Amino acid sequence: METSRQSLWSKNFAVFFLSSFCMSIGFQFLSPMLPLYATNVLGAPQSQIGYLIGGYSLAALVIRPYAGYAFDFMGRKKMYVIAMGMLAVISFFYPLSSTFFLLVLVRSLHGVCFGLTSTGSGAIVADILPFERRSEGIGYFGLAQTISSALGPALALSIMGDNQYKKLFLIASVLIVFAFAFSSMIALPKQVKPTRAINLKSLLEKRVYRVSALNMLVGVVNGTVMSYILIYSKEIGIVNGGVYFLGNSIGVAVTRLFTGKLVDKHGPKYVVTFGFISFIAGIIVLSMSTGLISYIIAAVLMGLGNGIIMPCLQAMTINIVEPENRGVASTTYYALTDIGVGGGAIILGMMTKYVSLRDMFLYNGLFLLIPLILFHIYVMNDYNRKLALITAQN
Incomplete structure (x- = not known):
C-alpha cells in the first residue's frame, strides 16, 4: 500500500x-500559427520560416546555462515566478510585430523567457515528486503539454x-498571465544550495551529456515538424491541418497511461526503443501521406x-x-534540445529551396535511426553505471 508521502x-x-x-496552451496558440502569420500576413518566404523556431530555441539556449545556476543558487520558486512574469509581459508584444524581423525578435525574447521557465520546471517537478514514482509523475505532468497540444491549435484556428x-495573440497572453498567477502559489521544500563556484563547469552537468545528446537529435526532427507541418498539410490538400496536433496528442496521452510505470519498474531500455520505432514509422508515414487518414495515423504514431x-530521457537525466x-x-538537457530544435529548423528550412517537404520529412525519419542506435551502444550502459x-549514495 502506498503511503501519503508517495502521493x-x-x-x-x-x-x-x-x-x-x-x-x-498559450504556447500552442502561438507556435503553430506564427509560420502562417509570417507567410500570409508579413509575406515571409517559406525558406525563412525556420528562423522563427530557430531564433526561439537558440535564444533559450543562450540563457539556459545561467538559468540552471540561478535556479540552484537563488531559489527555484523565486526565479520561476520572475521568469513567468517576464514571459507574460513579452507575450503582449506579438500584436506589435508588423515586420518579419520584429516577429523574429519578439519570438527570440520569448525564447529567453521560455529557457528560464522550462529549465526551472524540470527541477521543480523533480523536487515535488517522490523518487519512487518520478518517471510516472513526470509523465502525468507532461499531460499539461499533451492536453494543450490537443486543444491549442484547434482552438487557435477557431479564434483566429x-x-x-x-485577437489570438491577446488571448494567448492572458493565458500566460494566469500561468504566472498559479506559479506564485507553489510552495517548495527547503533547497540545499550546491557549493560549486560559477564557471563553465558549474553551468553545465557533464554527467547528463550522453542522455541529453539523444534528445538534441530528436529535437532536430521536432523543430522541422513544428515549423512546417501546417504548410505541408496545405500542400497535400488537407483543409484543417490542425488535426495533426489532435492526433499527436492522442498518441502522447496514451503513453502517459503506462510509460512512467513501466520505466520505474523495468527501466527505460525497451520502452525508449519502442518510442523510437513508433516515431520513425510515424514520420515516414507522414512523408507518404496523400490524405487525411494517413496524415492522422502519422500524427498518432509520432505522438506515441x-x-x-x-x-x-528527462527522467533519466534527473x-x-x-x-x-x-x-x-x-x-544541460534543455540546452542540447534547443540546439537540435533551433539548428534543425534553420538548416532544414533552408533545404526547402532544394527538396520538397515530403522528401525532407522522409530524410528526418531515416535520421532518427542515429539516436536509436546511439541509445543502445553509447547511452544505456553509461546510464546504468x-x-x-x-x-548507492542515497
Whole structure:
C-alpha cells in the first residue's frame, strides 16, 4: 500500500500542473500559427520560416546555462515566478510585430523567457515528486503539454477565424498571465544550495551529456515538424491541418497511461526503443501521406514516439544527479534540445529551396535511426553505471 508521502497529486503538484497547462496552451496558440502569420500576413518566404523556431530555441539556449545556476543558487520558486512574469509581459508584444524581423525578435525574447521557465520546471517537478514514482509523475505532468497540444491549435484556428491574429495573440497572453498567477502559489521544500563556484563547469552537468545528446537529435526532427507541418498539410490538400496536433496528442496521452510505470519498474531500455520505432514509422508515414487518414495515423504514431522518448530521457537525466544539481542537469538537457530544435529548423528550412517537404520529412525519419542506435551502444550502459552510483549514495 502506498503511503501519503508517495502521493503524486499533492496541492503543489496540482497547482504547478495548472501553471504549466496555462503556459503550454498559450504556447500552442502561438507556435503553430506564427509560420502562417509570417507567410500570409508579413509575406515571409517559406525558406525563412525556420528562423522563427530557430531564433526561439537558440535564444533559450543562450540563457539556459545561467538559468540552471540561478535556479540552484537563488531559489527555484523565486526565479520561476520572475521568469513567468517576464514571459507574460513579452507575450503582449506579438500584436506589435508588423515586420518579419520584429516577429523574429519578439519570438527570440520569448525564447529567453521560455529557457528560464522550462529549465526551472524540470527541477521543480523533480523536487515535488517522490523518487519512487518520478518517471510516472513526470509523465502525468507532461499531460499539461499533451492536453494543450490537443486543444491549442484547434482552438487557435477557431479564434483566429478570418486572419484575426491579434485577437489570438491577446488571448494567448492572458493565458500566460494566469500561468504566472498559479506559479506564485507553489510552495517548495527547503533547497540545499550546491557549493560549486560559477564557471563553465558549474553551468553545465557533464554527467547528463550522453542522455541529453539523444534528445538534441530528436529535437532536430521536432523543430522541422513544428515549423512546417501546417504548410505541408496545405500542400497535400488537407483543409484543417490542425488535426495533426489532435492526433499527436492522442498518441502522447496514451503513453502517459503506462510509460512512467513501466520505466520505474523495468527501466527505460525497451520502452525508449519502442518510442523510437513508433516515431520513425510515424514520420515516414507522414512523408507518404496523400490524405487525411494517413496524415492522422502519422500524427498518432509520432505522438506515441515523442510521448515515450521525451519524458523517459528527462527522467533519466534527473535520476543520475544529486537533488542540488537538478537545475543544472535540466539546463544541460534543455540546452542540447534547443540546439537540435533551433539548428534543425534553420538548416532544414533552408533545404526547402532544394527538396520538397515530403522528401525532407522522409530524410528526418531515416535520421532518427542515429539516436536509436546511439541509445543502445553509447547511452544505456553509461546510464546504468551512473544510476548505481547515485543510488548507492542515497
